[in-house]
Amino acid sequence: MSRPRYYTYAEIDIPNLIFNLNNIRKKVSPAKVMAVVKADAYGHGAVEISKALVKEGVDFLAVARVEEALELLEAGIRAKILIFGSLFQDEMEEAFRAGVRISVTGVVDLEKVKKSILSTGKAAIVHVNVDTGMGRVGIPYAEAIDFIRKLASLENVRVEGVYSHFSTSDERDKSYSYLQLERFKKIFEGLRGEKIKIPFIHMSNSGAILDIPESYFNMVRPGVSLYGYRPSSKTSESIPLRQVMRFITHVSAVRRVPEGSFISYGRKYRTERETSIVVLPVGYADGYTRAFTNKGYVVIKGKEYPVVGTVTMDQIMVDIGDDDIREGDEVLLWGDDRNSGKSISLTELAELIGTIPYELCCAVSKRVPRIYRYQGDR
Secondary structure: OOOOOOOOEEEEEHHHHHHHHHHHHHHHOOOEEEEEOHHHHHHOOHHHHHHHHHHOOOOEEEEOOHHHHHHHHHOOOOOOEEEOOOOOHHHHHHHHHHOOEEEEOOOOHHHHHHHHHHHHOOOEEEEEEEEOOOOOOOEEHHHHHHHHHHHHHOOOEEEEEEEEOOOOOOOOOOHHHHHHHHHHHHHHHHHOOOOOOOOEEEOOOHHHHHHOHHHOOOEEOOOHHHHOOOOOOOOOOOOOOOOOEEEEEEOOEEEEEOOOOEOOHHHOOEOOOOEEEEEEOOOHHHOOOHHHOOOOEEEEOOEEEEEEOOOOOOOEEEEEEOOOOOOOOEEEEEEEOOOOOOEEOHHHHHHHOOOOHHHHHHHOOOOOOEEEEOOOOO
């Protein structure tokens, strides 16, 4: 059976992923790398991405939920996996049975850990999440030393790591990030001289990897940067990155319309001249958000064209003027156009509509096939 041809798809470039990983490693060496593959590897496909990363020798994989960890294990991926999220009692027990590392994110987790050890007969390998100013989950930094002591004293508990998370590392002003960093460092000053040995200390997310080398400790957690995107335009470009996803569609129809024609729902775009409108078979059901209405742009044959009218569930419209564009022509929604050398930066595209690249790549829906490109593929 021949492989079906897809007209709207996301091409995932594994060599670009490895390029990003290697450049991150060069920047943070000798710190180890915990690759963040939560949310289906930010929309890129967690199983295939994780297989590629494990093949390259990454030290840890990180997910947000227990079912994400189980998906990787069921796919035959053998790696150290940490769950970031807070867990309900039954989820924690499931994680213990699977041999997955968990995050301890609150004082109530002490009892959950004890119960999980008793009910499963499994030892616990935990990383303590310390809230140094994120204000989400985590042990308050002022209570962290005492909490770590209590946790480490429990039978069959191994405190393998302690970590925190930056709130503003993707902003130009890093003063709050440095305040968080100082709070985090004081925890280890307080534990100095005690018998508690913590193998892994980690705080750096993508923004900090780019701009706050003091936060590397002995492990870093690249997420969005692994996939080739800066967290925002306010971070530096201190690491060369290549976009891993190319979001592609093809022209499905071309229409010539007169001046004064309304395009799409709500009459939000009116042509100012006779022009050609092309229809593309992609819409918000695929992850091309409605926020791109009259704001987005695409690349066809190396040239940028505006998205016009309201983005609909399954289709968008583009004004091509008098250019010779035909049914079946390839259209770049974001990523790099290998034919022309043009690119659409997901970070810049996100900021155009007041969001972040994370949201856009995570939103690419399951009806969009992921096609993986490996070394040597054309």
